[in-house]
Amino acid sequence: MEIIAVSRNNNIKDKMTQQEYESMELLRFTTAGSVDDGKSTLIGRLLYDSKSIFEDQYEQVKKTSERRGEEGVNLALLTDGLKSEREQGITIDVAYRYFSTPKRKFIIGDTPGHIQYTRNMVTGASTANVALVLIDARNGVVEQTRRHAIIASLLQIPHLVVCINKMDLVGYSEDVYETIKDEFSNWASKLDVKDVHFIPMSALVGDNVVEQSKNMAWYKGTTLLYYLENVHIGSDHNLIDVRFPVQYVIRPYNDEYHDYRGYSGRIAGGILKKGDKVTVLPSGFTSTISKINTYDGELEQAYAPMSVTVLLEDDIDISRGDMIVRENNQPENTQDVEIMVCWFHDKPLQPRGKYTVMHTTKEARCVVKEIQYKLDINSLHRNLEDKNIKMNDIARVTLRTTKPLFSDPYRRNRITGSLILIDEDTNETVGAGMII
Amino acid sequence: MNYQLNHLKELEAESIFILREVAAQFENPVLMFSGGKDSILMSYLASKAFFPANVPFPLLHVDTGHNFPETIEFRDNWVEKIGAKLIVGSVDKAIETGMVIEEKGVNASRNGLQTAVLLDELEKGKFDAALGGARRDEEKARAKERFFSHRDEFGQWDPKNQRPELWNLFNGKKHFGEHFRVFPISNWTEMDVWMYLAMENVELPNLYFAHERDVFERDGILLADTDYIQKKPDEIVMKKKVRCRTIGDMTCTGVWESEADTIEKIITEVSTTRVTERGGRADDKRSETSMEDRKMKGYF
Numbered sequence: 217m218e219i220i221a222v223s224r225n226n227n228i229k230d231k232m233t234q235q236e237y238e239s240m241e242l243l244r245f246t247t248a249g250s251v252d253d254g255k256s257t258l259i260g261r262l263l264y265d266s267k268s269i270f271e272d273q274y275e276q277v278k279k280t281s282e283r284r285g286e287e288g289v290n291l292a293l294l295t296d297g298l299k300s301e302r303e304q305g306i307t308i309d310v311a312y313r314y315f316s317t318p319k320r321k322f323i324i325g326d327t328p329g330h331i332q333y334t335r336n337m338v339t340g341a342s343t344a345n346v347a348l349v350l351i352d353a354r355n356g357v358v359e360q361t362r363r364h365a366i367i368a369s370l371l372q373i374p375h376l377v378v379c380i381n382k383m384d385l386v387g388y389s390e391d392v393y394e395t396i397k398d399e400f401s402n403w404a405s406k407l408d409v410k411d412v413h414f415i416p417m418s419a420l421v422g423d424n425v426v427e428q429s430k431n432m433a434w435y436k437g438t439t440l441l442y443y444l445e446n447v448h449i450g451s452d453h454n455l456i457d458v459r460f461p462v463q464y465v466i467r468p469y470n471d472e473y474h475d476y477r478g479y480s481g482r483i484a485g486g487i488l489k490k491g492d493k494v495t496v497l498p499s500g501f502t503s504t505i506s507k508i509n510t511y512d513g514e515l516e517q518a519y520a521p522m523s524v525t526v527l528l529e530d531d532i533d534i535s536r537g538d539m540i541v542r543e544n545n546q547p548e549n550t551q552d553v554e555i556m557v558c559w560f561h562d563k564p565l566q567p568r569g570k571y572t573v574m575h576t577t578k579e580a581r582c583v584v585k586e587i588q589y590k591l592d593i594n595s596l597h598r599n600l601e602d603k604n605i606k607m608n609d610i611a612r613v614t615l616r617t618t619k620p621l622f623s624d625p626y627r628r629n630r631i632t633g634s635l636i637l638i639d640e641d642t643n644e645t646v647g648a649g650m651i652i
Numbered sequence: 653m654n655y656q657l658n659h660l661k662e663l664e665a666e667s668i669f670i671l672r673e674v675a676a677q678f679e680n681p682v683l684m685f686s687g688g689k690d691s692i693l694m695s696y697l698a699s700k701a702f703f704p705a706n707v708p709f710p711l712l713h714v715d716t717g718h719n720f721p722e723t724i725e726f727r728d729n730w731v732e733k734i735g736a737k738l739i740v741g742s743v744d745k746a747i748e749t750g751m752v753i754e755e756k757g758v759n760a761s762r763n764g765l766q767t768a769v770l771l772d773e774l775e776k777g778k779f780d781a782a783l784g785g786a787r788r789d790e791e792k793a794r795a796k797e798r799f800f801s802h803r804d805e806f807g808q809w810d811p812k813n814q815r816p817e818l819w820n821l822f823n824g825k826k827h828f829g830e831h832f833r834v835f836p837i838s839n840w841t842e843m844d845v846w847m848y849l850a851m852e853n854v855e856l857p858n859l860y861f862a863h864e865r866d867v868f869e870r871d872g873i874l875l876a877d878t879d880y881i882q883k884k885p886d887e888i889v890m891k892k893k894v895r896c897r898t899i900g901d902m903t904c905t906g907v908w909e910s911e912a913d914t915i916e917k918i919i920t921e922v923s924t925t926r927v928t929e930r931g932g933r934a935d936d937k938r939s940e941t942s943m944e945d946r947k948m949k950g951y952f
Contacts, residue, residue: 240659240660241658242657242662309796312795314797339817406840463669464675466705467703470705487655509703510700521665523666523701572825584715635821643825643827644815
């Protein structure tokens with residue numbers, strides 16, 4: 217096809233062919249910051265400088281800025297949310313925002329940074345490839361910085377970018393940047409993060425967000441947008457351990473597909489190939505993949521996170537909640553589950569309490585057998601005495617489930633390693649668990 | 653071999669996962685179909701999700717009686733093509749029976765009346781999940797919407813009390829009388845939708861393509877000339893080459909001057925345009941929070 221997409225600034229050099237558009241990747245990142253460290257301004261800057269803002273949106277923000285008597289256009293207003301939030305001057309929930317460049321499409325999980333909103337941060341972080349942690353260069357590493365980084369590491373976000381913001385207010389000082397960088401690095405060495413990156417910036421002025429800063433010649437690294445466009449995310453999915461949780465059984469009940477029995481689902485790990493010998497859990501029966509089917513035709517192989525339909529050579533009784541795996545690479549198969557839980561509800565976690573548990577496509581009931589410790593998310597200290605797990609607390613607990621879960625450690629697979637707890641009376645999601 | 657999906661394929665895989673999750677978790681789901689590109693995409697993805705079986709839930713269209721005739725014609729063909737069952741909820745009938753009262757005046761719109769008819773149809777059909785084609789990039793109230801959005805027994809949305817949604821675990825549990833709204837294409841942008849529809853060669857209503865039409869201008873927006881809209885004396889009808897960016901009621905859907913008569917030209921136009929697609933929706937312009945207010949009452 218001809219060249220069909222042009223960037224919003226109408227620059228001929230930015231024209232894209234459909235082929236280029238179709239080779240774009242998807243990157244999800246989450247932002248966390250304290251009140252006033254410039255998170256909204258940073259997102260506004262990314263959206264504005266990447267030309268993702270429409271005129272009517274910009275005009276609305278400009279009008280509001282003028283009405284409030286602010287100098288210039290307040291880009292933070294671009295992320296302004298609901299009426300109920302504006303009334304209270306806070307962000308109450310995760311907001312999702314979108315922009316793209318010719319290389320990638322980005323989904324931002326924009327989470328509020330207040331103390332009481334750990335649950336939102338965990339929610340936004342659960343699907344992210346990259347976490348941005350903002351630091352106000354004037355204040356350095358503060359309690360909230362540590363909390364955000366700990367949550368990013370608990371949620372196993374593969375890449376962490378520490379944005380040292382408001383550099384314009386510290387005279388673009390390299391010393392200030394290096395001091396903060398050292399302080400953070402020393403402290404973060406005890407965290408389980410694989411990849412940490414530092415960028416000095418001013419979101420307000422635009423230094424090192426999309427445009428390289430002219431005020432910090434000493435900084436030889438890339439801009440934030442360049443980093444987001446180029447960070448390697450190809451290995452963020454587990455492509456080693458085959459895990460196919462059966463989601464829905466497709467039976468067409470028509471003449472053409474009379475004996476068709478397809479197991480549909482989204483691949484949670486590994487690469488499935490036609491002809492592979494597989495084992496079905498919990499029955500333990502083995503068979504061979506006869507077909508990997510989609511609307512667009514049969515596939516020779518399929519990999520995480522594709523949604524496909526698998527057909528087997530043998531007629532085995534399989535239903536939702538079962539898992540198709542390789543014989544010589546099987547997940548944990550147990551009713552005793554050790555998790556780190558983040559608690560989401562006003563009503564504290566009940567010792568000996570019973571909850572519904574959702575794990576992959578399986579549902580079971582569970583009882584909280586033991587609360588081992590509460591994690592102080594400012595210091596990583598394990599408090600063995602305090603077992604009162606309230607909203608926004610993180611704790612290590614042991615569950616006993618009514619049915620075995622087919623799981624992997626969360627570190628190894630974020631899909632087969634995660635679960636949620638549901639209150640049996642209110643049906644609300646009250647906790648998120650990461651399997652150890 | 654490269655084991656990295658492109659972004660459209662990843663969005664497709666996510667939406668198919670959600671659609672199958674709805675079929676698995678709910679007893680009686682329904683797909684809300686407006687005839688616009690988003691609900692066309694959603695129902696197209698549904699036929700992919702359950703292939704080679706038919707889509708296991710019906711399509712529900714709330715007909716305001718003010719639709720473009722082209723929308724109705726397209727709807728009937730499309731439903732036949734994907735082999736789904738169609739349910740039509742009629743605002744005309746609701747007005748006749750006195751269930752709702754028609755707005756009066758030059759800016760009268762049946763947009764608000766749709767909500768009552770929709771909730772009535774959901775109740776009548778005992779539907780426990782209603783699939784909608786809303787996208788988070790459309791509007792700021794929608795940016796905070798969940799994939800699985802819980803509604804109380806009055807069909808209301810409470811933005812302060814949404815269930816957290818983590819990984820790909822979707823909690824569709826509810827009490828008797830409550831239902832869910834589910835938005836499988838939440839993460840798609842306008843551009844993604846067009847690119848995907850072009851890539852997959854999906855059939856679309858003619859209204860999206862530039863065509864000659866009698867129009868007039870009101871509050872900076874071009875509206876189609878129709879008996880459903882009361883014109884003010886100074887509003888003059890002229891013939892222009894236009895197309896719709898969104899499809900809704902004739903009374904509140906703005907049309908745009910455009911030369912884009914193929915999907916490729918539409919994509920070029922969308923990629924260079926500087927105004928949001930809902931910028932032409934009179935219903936969103938009523939106040940800064942009109943979407944948030946309508947959503948709380950059960951609008952989709």
